[in-house]
Structure formats: C-alpha cells, structure tokens
Amino acid sequence: MAVPRFWRNIPARYNLIGTKCLTCEKCYFPPRTTCPACRRAGKIEMHKFEGIGEVVTYTVIHSASEGFDRQTPYVLAIIRLDEGPCMTAQIVCDPNEIEIGMKVQSIFRKIAEEGPDGVICYGTKFAPKR
Amino acid sequence: MSIGITSYGVYIPRYRIKVEEIARVWGDDPENIKRGLGVCEKSVPDMDEDTATIAVEAARNAIRRNNTNPKEVGAIYVGSESHPYVVKPTATIVAEAIGATPYLTAADFEFACKAGTAAIQACMGEVAAGFIEYGMAIGSDVSQAAPGDALEYTAAAGGAAYIIGKKNLIAEIEDTFSFTTDTPDFWRREGMSYPLHGGRFTGEPAYFRHIVSATKGLMEKIDVKPGDYDFVVFHQPNGKFPIRVAKKLGFTKEQIQPGLIVPTLGNTYSASSLISLAAVLDEAEQGSRILMTSFGSGAGSDSFSMVITEGIDEMRDKAPTVQELLKGARYLDYALYAKHKGVM
Numbered sequence: 254m255a256v257p258r259f260w261r262n263i264p265a266r267y268n269l270i271g272t273k274c275l276t277c278e279k280c281y282f283p284p285r286t287t288c289p290a291c292r293r294a295g296k297i298e299m300h301k302f303e304g305i306g307e308v309v310t311y312t313v314i315h316s317a318s319e320g321f322d323r324q325t326p327y328v329l330a331i332i333r334l335d336e337g338p339c340m341t342a343q344i345v346c347d348p349n350e351i352e353i354g355m356k357v358q359s360i361f362r363k364i365a366e367e368g369p370d371g372v373i374c375y376g377t378k379f380a381p382k383r
Numbered sequence: 384m385s386i387g388i389t390s391y392g393v394y395i396p397r398y399r400i401k402v403e404e405i406a407r408v409w410g411d412d413p414e415n416i417k418r419g420l421g422v423c424e425k426s427v428p429d430m431d432e433d434t435a436t437i438a439v440e441a442a443r444n445a446i447r448r449n450n451t452n453p454k455e456v457g458a459i460y461v462g463s464e465s466h467p468y469v470v471k472p473t474a475t476i477v478a479e480a481i482g483a484t485p486y487l488t489a490a491d492f493e494f495a496c497k498a499g500t501a502a503i504q505a506c507m508g509e510v511a512a513g514f515i516e517y518g519m520a521i522g523s524d525v526s527q528a529a530p531g532d533a534l535e536y537t538a539a540a541g542g543a544a545y546i547i548g549k550k551n552l553i554a555e556i557e558d559t560f561s562f563t564t565d566t567p568d569f570w571r572r573e574g575m576s577y578p579l580h581g582g583r584f585t586g587e588p589a590y591f592r593h594i595v596s597a598t599k600g601l602m603e604k605i606d607v608k609p610g611d612y613d614f615v616v617f618h619q620p621n622g623k624f625p626i627r628v629a630k631k632l633g634f635t636k637e638q639i640q641p642g643l644i645v646p647t648l649g650n651t652y653s654a655s656s657l658i659s660l661a662a663v664l665d666e667a668e669q670g671s672r673i674l675m676t677s678f679g680s681g682a683g684s685d686s687f688s689m690v691i692t693e694g695i696d697e698m699r700d701k702a703p704t705v706q707e708l709l710k711g712a713r714y715l716d717y718a719l720y721a722k723h724k725g726v727m
Binding site: 263267268301323324345360361362363364373375378383 | 429430431432433435436439440443467468476479480482711722
C-alpha cells in the first residue's frame with residue numbers, strides 16, 4: 254500500500270473513526286461524507302466506534318496472499334459493530350474457536366509491512382470478547 | 384505540590400514458552416536452568432505484535448482505567464530496546480492510537496531496561512514545571528536474545544503505561560533519585576539483531592552496584608528505612624537478582640513477593656520494573672508505601688518512593704490486572720516460538 258494512502262486512513266484504521274448522520278442517527282464505517290438515506294437533509298459528523306461487535310460470517314484462510322502467508326491459518330470475518338455497520342477484519346483466535354454470533358472486541362495489531370525496510374501498517378483487528 | 388501516578392495500564396501477550404522446551408532444543412538441564420534463574424516460563428509476542436502494538440494496548444488500558452481525556456496528555460515517551468523503527472518514533476503511533484494527537488510532544492527513549500522509568504522522570508519534570516497537564520510514560524519491549532544464548536530463557540514481551548499528573552493521584556511520588564555510570568555490561572550495536580553481554584560482569588558492578596546505590600541514595604535523601612515500606616520492586620532480569628538485592632538492602636521476602644512476577648512472565652526489559660509495580664498497585668491499599676528501583680544496562684538505576692492515595696479501589700477493576708493478564712496462557716513449542724520471533 255502506498256504510504257500516503259495508508260496515512261490518510263490512519264484515524265479509521267487505528268481508532269475506528271467513522272461517521273454518523275445526525276438527522277437519521279445512522280452510523281457509517283468506513284466514513285462517508287454524505288448520508289445516502291437523508292441526502293441533502295443529512296448532517297454528517299465524525300463518530301468513534303466502541304470497537305465491540307459480533308461475527309456475521311467468517312472464513313479461515315489457508316492460502317494467503319503475499320505478506321500474510323506466515324499467519325496461516327487465520328480467520329477473516331465480517332463483523333457487525335454494535336452501532337450498526339459491518340466491516341471486514343481479521344479475528345485473532347484459534348480457527349477452532351470462531352463461530353457465527355461470537356462477540357468480539359477491537360485490538361491494535363500490525364496489519365502488514367512493506368518488506369524489511371518499508372513502512373509498517375498498524376491497525377484494528379478483533380479478538381473474542383473476554 | 385504533589386506529583387504522582389494518576390493511572391496505569393499493562394499488556395502481556397497470551398503466548399508462553401516453558402524453560403523445558405528451550406532447554407530441550409539446546410541440550411541443557413531444565414531443572415538446573417530453572418533453579419539457577421528462578422524462571423519457569425516467559426511470554427512471547429504473537430506474530431502481529433511488536434513494541435508499538437504492546438505499548439498501544441498498555442496505554443489504552445491506562446486511559447480506560449481512570450477515563451483520562453487523551454487530549455489532556457501533553458507528552459508521551461516510550462522506552463524500549465526494541466522499537467520497530469530505528470528512525471520513526473513508536474511514541475507517535477501510541478499518541479495517534481489513543482487519540483492524543485496533535486497538540487503534544489512525543490519521543491522514544493532508550494536506556495536498556497530502565498528507559499520507561501527515565502520517561503516517568505521526564506514526565507514528572509514537565510508536570511512539575513506546569514508545561515503539561517498529564518504525561519504518559521511507557522516501557523514496552525519484545526525483548527531480543529540470540530538463539531542459544533542464556534538470555535533466551537528469560538527475554539519476554541510486555542508493556543506498562545503510567546499517566547503522571549498532579550490531579551486525581553492514586554500514588555503520590557514522594558521523590559526520585561538516580562545513580563548512573565558508564566558500565567558496558569550489556570549492549571547492542573547499530574544494525575545488530577541481538578544484544579551481547581558481559582556474563583557475570585552484569586551482576587556485581589552493574590545490577591547490584593546501581594540498584595543498591597540508587598536505593599540507598601533515595602532512602603538517605605528522604606530519611607527512610609527499609610522497614611518504612613510495605614512493598615518493594617526491583618528490576619527483574621531473573622528470579623534471583625531481585626531477591627538477593629532486596630536482602631542486601633535490608634528488605635524482607637514479604638515486601639518483595641507481591642511484585643515478583645518474573646518466574647511466570649520472564650524479563651520484559653523496559654517493562655520489567657513497571658509491570659512489577661503494576662502488580663503491586665493491583666493489590667496495595669490506601670496509605671501503602673512502595674519503593675521501586677529500575678536498572679538499565681549501560682548503566683543506571685532510577686529509584687522512586689511513593690505512597691498510595693485514596694481512590695485506587697474505584698478505578699483498579701476498570702482495566703485488566705497483571706494477574707488477569709497472566710492467565711489463559713497458550714504454550715508454544717520451540718519451532719512455533721521461533722516463527723513468532725521471526726527467527727525462521
């Protein structure tokens with residue numbers, strides 16, 4: 254990932270900063286600049302998600318793309334955050350542990366690195382809520 | 384005006400490796416190693432954990448514990464021997480991840496295993512001068528040790544964060560005193576992956592001389608005796624040194640035992656004395672007096688005398704305790720440990 258692209262997304266990646274429409278109270282992640290429901294009547298503001306949600310569905314990756322191959326097998330899931338929106342993220346747990354409906358909480362982890370001399374991309378993963 | 388700790392947070396990775404497993408690979412006698420070091424197992428980072436992620440989790444636990452407004456944190460200093468970048472601060476990653484940016488100062492500290500306590504002293508100075516409302520000092524490490532080196536049995540991973548301020552104290556820092564000399568007992572040169580050390584030279588002229596001198600200096604400065612303390616914490620490179628130095632200074636086993644976590648955690652380098660202090664804060668009561676002395680190779684010791692104030696009981700359970708973080712361990716064999724450490 255290009256350094257400027259990673260840098261622009263740091264608030265969302267580190268702290269789950271999305272947006273909320275004050276008109277209809279719907280939350281969005283990743284952040285949206287306009288509310289698709291309220292359109293011109295919508296009033297968008299930044300919103301920090303609590304980082305608690307549940308697993309909607311998941312897959313266990315055994316054949317990973319470059320940069321993730323050392324972590325196999327790992328769990329990739331769609332998580333519905335308590336505030337509403339769904340997001341895709343890695344779940345840090347034993348693949349035998351994962352199940353649909355499992356409550357999860359956000360954790361701060363290394364997501365990827367651009368080789369041994371490139372930038373390290375940090376961000377949010379999830380773990381079973383304890 | 385009083386200065387002290389307003390909150391603290393700890394993070395310890397879930398993975399562990401036992402001394403028996405490391406000894407099996409190198410052909411050592413595990414009972415001999417355990418007896419000699421006083422360590423049974425050590426923590427190991429996950430493959431996506433490093434000093435920065437551990438520092439962030441510890442910092443978030445500190446913020447959570449007393450609901451500090453991160454925008455009031457005016458300085459973040461991260462002490463470590465294993466910063467993920469040589470150039471590019473860990474402290475900025477922590478600052479961003481706790482929501483403290485952009486109006487603060489931040490820097491990485493390095494002084495072997497005492498960089499975290501040096502960071503506490505820097506925060507104390509800035510708070511005392513009125514430059515900042517709160518300062519955050521962190522010790523975090525994914526400790527390095529060459530495969531086959533004696534250090535491999537103890538080099539562990541963990542972090543602790545302390546918020547220093549004047550308001551809402553849970554522990555007032557009565558005073559601090561340092562003892563520093565140029566003593567090359569342990570080092571890592573630029574570009575080298577693992578530290579080297581002077582073997583037995585790391586004992587008397589390094590660990591013992593500096594801890595004894597800093598601790599005695601502090602006790603003389605504020606006119607107290609070992610018996611005036613309820614708890615005492617020393618840097619824990621192994622399970623033997625802190626007990627021996629405690630005895631040398633006139634402290635009892637009862638004073639050192641609550642903070643002695645190295646047998647099941649290992650040596651978390653910059654986080655060692657700070658996680659041990661957290662274990663004491665997890666159970667200390669109002670009015671308890673604590674003495675902590677760190678040690679950093681190279682070499683120096685920072686000694687702190689503190690008294691627990693009211694309010695600690697209410698916020699203690701708002702973040703995980705050290706004993707809670709030590710539970711639920713997952714054990715690795717040496718091959719998986721080597722993969723986690725990036726050795727293979």
